[in-house]
Amino acid sequence: MIDKSKLLMVSPTPAEVKIARETAKLTTAEAASLFGLHDGSSWRRKEILQERSSNKRLLKPAEYEMLLLIAGIHPNFELMVRK
Secondary structure, eight states, X not given: OOOGGGOOOOOOOHHHHXXXXXXXXXXXXXXXXXXXXXXXXXXXXXXXXXXXXXXXXXXXXHHXXXXXXXXXXXSSOOOOOOO
8 A cells, every 4th residue: 555645746847847757768759658648749838837827738746746756756656566
């Protein structure tokens, strides 16, 4: 079981999304594919802060958790291959 208190469950900024993707060594197209988006331009919208608007395209907290795990930078958990 997972200790839910160790989940971050925060809404990331576009800059945090980009840093996590780059740390995971994913292109925007690869990230889009992993998260069920059409193409890299769909992902890039998640990395752009739009002035005077609430960017509805940001990653959801659970998606950000997964991206941090993929990148190996989640502060509380790491992915492991099952034996």
